[in-house]
Amino acid sequence: MLPSELLMHRLNGETVIPKRLKLDDKTQAIATELIAIFETCKGQSQGELDRQLQEMEGDTPDYRVKRGLAHILKSSFSTFEILSPLEPQELRRRVFELATQVIPSQQATAETLAKLADQLTQELNREVFPSQIAQGLYADLIENRILTQFDKPTAEDLIHRYNLSQVQGIFYRASHMTLKVHRNDPGEYKLLFRYLKLFQLMSYIEGDVDYGFTITVDGATSLFGTSTRYGLAIAKLLPALLHVTKWSLQATLVEKDPYSKKKRTGLFTLDSECGLVSHYPAGKMYDSAIESSFAERWTDLKTEWKLEREVDLIPIPGSVMIPDFRLVHPDGRSYLLEIVGYWRPEYLRKKFSQVSQANCENLILAISERLNLEKAGVKVSENTGMTLWFKDKLLPKAVLQAIEP
CATH class of the missing domain: 3.40.1350 (Trna Endonuclease; Chain: A, domain 1)
Structure with a gap:
C-alpha cells in the first residue's frame, strides 16, 4: 500500500474520489520505464536505485504518480539485503580495533582491511576479500542495502496495484464501514470471512448464505482516535473482497481539513463493478x-x-x-x-x-x-x-x- 503522502483524491461534495490511472500508452510507458530501472539496478545499492529514480522523476508535474509506482515496486516486488561478512556493527568494531594499532594512512587502511579479511577467512571457513569488508562496513544504512531480487511485474499489473493502493488508502481514516455481499457462491463468503478473521476486524454480521450478508466494521477513528493501524487492517480486506462476485460498500471517513485543520466527514462508496484487480490468492489459506x-x-x-x-x-x-x-x-x-x-x-x-x-x-x-x-x-x-x-x-x-x- 501507499504511504499517506502519496495518496491522491478529490472531493465531490462529501464524496471522496481516489486517483486512478488509465491503462493507456502514456501510463504504461511510465510503468515500463520504472520497471526497467529496477531490473537494471539488480545487484546495486538502494542509493543508486534512488538516484536513477530521481533522475527519471525530474521536475515533471506527475512526480507523485512516478513516486507512488516506484514505492509499490520497492515494497511489493523487491528484496533488499544487507550484504556483509559480519553484522556491520560488529564489523566496524573489528576494523576500528585493528586501526588503533597503526598510524593512520592510506597504506595502513589497506593493510588493516587485508589483515581482517585473513582473520575472517579463517573464522568463517570461506574466503573473505578486503573489498567485501569495505563494502560491508556501513551496509546497514538504507542507501547501502543491495537490491538482490526483483520479481518483475508487467506494466499492467503495476498500474492495477497502484489503483488498488489509492483506493485502499481511503480506508486509513474510516470511522466505520457497511459492506453488503449479495447472493454469491458460499466459497466466496468463506474466503471473505477468513480474511475478516485473519485481520482481526471487529464486525457485526447479519444475514445468511441464501440471501447474502450485511457486515458492519468499526474503523480506526471510532476506536483509536487518530491512529491508522486499524484502518490499515480494513484496507487490507479490500483485495479479499474483490474475489466476491457481487458486493457494495459505504464507508464514513473522518479527515482533517488541510487548511482549517478541523475534522470533516467524508463518504466513500464502492461496488463489485469498480474494475479493481486483486493480488490476493483466491485459494485456500490458513489463519495461523x-x-x-x-x-x-x-x-x-x-x-x-x-x-x-x-x-x-x-x-x-x-x-x-x-x-x-x-x-x-x-x-x-x-x-x-x-x-x-x-x-x-x-x-x-x-x-x-x-x-x-x-x-x-x-x-x-x-x-x-x-x-x-x-x-x-x-x-x-x-x-x-x-x-x-x-x-x-x-x-x-x-x-x-x-x-x-
Whole structure:
C-alpha cells in the first residue's frame, strides 16, 4: 500500500474520489520505464536505485504518480539485503580495533582491511576479500542495502496495484464501514470471512448464505482516535473482497481539513463493478501457523478420515462461525474442528461466545494449554461438543484418538 503522502483524491461534495490511472500508452510507458530501472539496478545499492529514480522523476508535474509506482515496486516486488561478512556493527568494531594499532594512512587502511579479511577467512571457513569488508562496513544504512531480487511485474499489473493502493488508502481514516455481499457462491463468503478473521476486524454480521450478508466494521477513528493501524487492517480486506462476485460498500471517513485543520466527514462508496484487480490468492489459506502445521501433519497419517478445509458457515446471532476444519469418514460420520491458539482476552471471549451460540454437538474445540482462560473470563464447560487440549502443536493423532477412542 501507499504511504499517506502519496495518496491522491478529490472531493465531490462529501464524496471522496481516489486517483486512478488509465491503462493507456502514456501510463504504461511510465510503468515500463520504472520497471526497467529496477531490473537494471539488480545487484546495486538502494542509493543508486534512488538516484536513477530521481533522475527519471525530474521536475515533471506527475512526480507523485512516478513516486507512488516506484514505492509499490520497492515494497511489493523487491528484496533488499544487507550484504556483509559480519553484522556491520560488529564489523566496524573489528576494523576500528585493528586501526588503533597503526598510524593512520592510506597504506595502513589497506593493510588493516587485508589483515581482517585473513582473520575472517579463517573464522568463517570461506574466503573473505578486503573489498567485501569495505563494502560491508556501513551496509546497514538504507542507501547501502543491495537490491538482490526483483520479481518483475508487467506494466499492467503495476498500474492495477497502484489503483488498488489509492483506493485502499481511503480506508486509513474510516470511522466505520457497511459492506453488503449479495447472493454469491458460499466459497466466496468463506474466503471473505477468513480474511475478516485473519485481520482481526471487529464486525457485526447479519444475514445468511441464501440471501447474502450485511457486515458492519468499526474503523480506526471510532476506536483509536487518530491512529491508522486499524484502518490499515480494513484496507487490507479490500483485495479479499474483490474475489466476491457481487458486493457494495459505504464507508464514513473522518479527515482533517488541510487548511482549517478541523475534522470533516467524508463518504466513500464502492461496488463489485469498480474494475479493481486483486493480488490476493483466491485459494485456500490458513489463519495461523498452528492450523498450517496441523494440515501438513495430517497428510502423513494413514487414516480413512478426510480433512477438509472448506467447511460450512454456521449462522449465529450477529455473526457467522467458520470452523477451521471438518473431519469426514466414509461411513458418514463427521466432526467440525476449531483450533484456539494464542489470542487476546477479547478474542477468546468472542470465540467461546460463538461456540456456545453455535451449539454444535459434533464440534471439537482444540485449546492451547498456554491460554489464560480464567483471566479472559471464559468457561470451557459451556462447550456442548468435545474439548481437546494441546501444548505447542496440535497433533493429528490426538484428534484421531478423541474421535475413535
